[in-house]
Amino acid sequence: MRTVLRRPDFRLLFGGLLASMTAESILLLALAIWVKDLTGSNGLAGGTIFAVVAPMTLAPVIGWFVDRYPRRPFFVAANVVTAALLTPLFTVADAGDVWVVYLVAALYGLSSITLGAALSGLIRELVPVELLAEANGVLQTVRQGMRLIGPLAGAALYAALGGWALAGIGMVGFLTAAVVVTALPTPQQAPSTTRLRWPAELGAGLRHLAGEPALRRALLGYGLGSLVMGFSESLIFAYVDQGLNRDAAFVGVLVTVQGVGGLLGGLCSPALVRRLGEVGTLAAGVAFFSPAALVLAYPDLRLAFAAVLLAGVSLPLTMVGLHTLIQRRTPPMLVGRVAAATQAVVSGPQALSIGAGALLVGFLDYRMLFALVGMATLAAGSYLWRGRHLSAPPGTNPPTPPTTPPGTSPPTPPTRPTDPRVPAPRRPVEDAEGPVSTGTHRRPPG
Secondary structure, three states, X not given: OHHHHOOHHHHHHHHHHHHHHHHHHHHHHHHHHHHHHHHOOHXXXXXXXXXXXXXXXXXXXXXXXXXXXXXXXHHHHHHHHHHHHOHHHHHOOOHHHHHHHHHHHHHHXXXXXXXXXXXXXXXXXXXXXXHHHHXXXXXXXXXXXXXXXXXXXXXXXXXXXXXXXXXXXXXXXXXXXXXXXXXXXOOOOOOOOOOOOHHHHHOHXXXXXXXXXXXXXXXXXXXXXXXXXXXXXXXXXXXXXXXOOOOXXXXXXXXXXXXXXXXXXXXXXXXXXXXXXXXXXXXXXXXXXXXXXXXXXXXXXXXXXXXXXXXXXXXXXXHHHHHHHHHXXXXXXXXXXXXXXXXXHHHHHHHHHHHHHXXXXXXXXXXXXXXXXXXXXXXXXXXXXXXXXXXXXXXXXXXXXXXXXXOXXXXXXXXXXXXXOOOOOOOEEEEOOEEEEOOOOOOOOO
16 A cells, blocks of 8 residues: 555545545534434434435436546535535524434535545546555545544534534535645546437446446445345344343444454455455455354354454455446546446445345344345355456456457468568458458568
8 A cells, every 4th residue: 555655646635535534424423413412313313314325316417427527626626515515504503403404414415426436536547557456445444444433523523512513624624625635736638528418428337337247247246245234234233232232332342343344454455456356355345244244143242343343344345346446447437427326336235225124123033134144245255256357456467369260370470581672472461351462562671
C-alpha cells in the first residue's frame, strides 16, 4: 500500500476521503438515534436506515448522470451538494419534524450512490491499473477503521451536543473533502464524446455487467452469498441472548472485534488480488464467511471472537475484489454506470436478506439458520473460485489465442535476399477477403 500512497495525487484524494468518510461514519447511526429520541419508536428509528437505502432503485439513472461529466469537478460538486443537503436538519425541533430527518436521510442515500460512482471513476483515472488493488485496499482499511470508532463517536457527539451540532460536523467533513480534492490535477484523458440515445445509455452499465464474463460471475456468486449473509444482522442478537446468555449490549463488543478483522482484511487484500486475481479474492472473501457462520452455530465465547474476526476479514476482501474488477474490466466512460448498477444489484439481495433474517429468527432456531448461512456462502464461494481464471492477477498477461486457424500452418515470412540489388520474390498477401496478389516487389529496408 505504500506504493500508491507515495503518489501525490492519491494522497490528496485520500486526505479528502478521510474527511468525508469520517462524516459518513458518524451520521448514519446518529440520525436513527435522533428519530428514536424524537418519537420513542424503534420502528421509526429503523425507517431512517430504510430511507437511506431506498434510493438504490435509482442507481442506473445516477450512474448515467455521473458518466456525463468530468470526474474531479463532479466529485467536488457532489461533496458540496451533500453538505448543503444536511442544512434542513437545523430546523428539526420535535416529533413533528421527523419527516425532515427522513427527507435528509433519503437525499443523503442518493448522494452516497453518486459519490461512490464518481469515486470509482476518479480512482480509475488517477491510479495505474497495477495499483488499483492497493488504492481500493487503502480505502477499505480506513473505512473498516471508521466502523470501529465512527458510530460510537457519532452517538457520543449526539448525546453531548445534539443533532444540530452533528449536522454541522458532517457538513464540515464533506466541505473539507471538496476543498482538498479541488487541488487534484485534471487528468489528461478526456471523456468520451460518443453519445447514444438515453434509454441505451441508462442500460449500458447493466449490459456491460451481463456481457463481461468475469463481472457476470462475480455478481452472480456474490449475489447468492448476499441472499443469506444479511441473516447475521438479526441472528447475532439471538446468538448473544439465547446462546451466550448475555445482554444485547454485548453485540457491540463482537462488532468491535469484527472491525479489527476488517482492518486485517483491508491490509491483506492488495496482496491477495496480486496472487489470486479479483474474482479469486472475491471468492476468498465470500468463502471466509462460511466457517464463521458455521462456528456461530455452536455458542461458545472463545469461538465467537474467532468467528466474528473471520467475518470481519471477509468484507474488505469482497469489496476490494469487486471494485478492482469493475475498474479494470470497464471502459472509463462506463465506470460510473457500472459501479452504480453493481451497488444496486448487490444491495437488493442484502436488503432482502436482512428482512428475511429478522422474520425467520422468530420461527426457526438461530443455530439452524447459521448453518444454512455457512453452507450457502460455501457454495457461493466455490462457484466464484471456479471462475478465478476469468480475472488474471494484475501484471500478468493471459495467453494470447493463436491467430492461425486450427489445422493450418502459419505463413512463412519472406526471406531477405542476400544481395540487396536483387528484388524480393513476388508473394501473395492475405487481406480480410482472402489471398490477393499485390503485383509489386518488396524491397529490403535501407
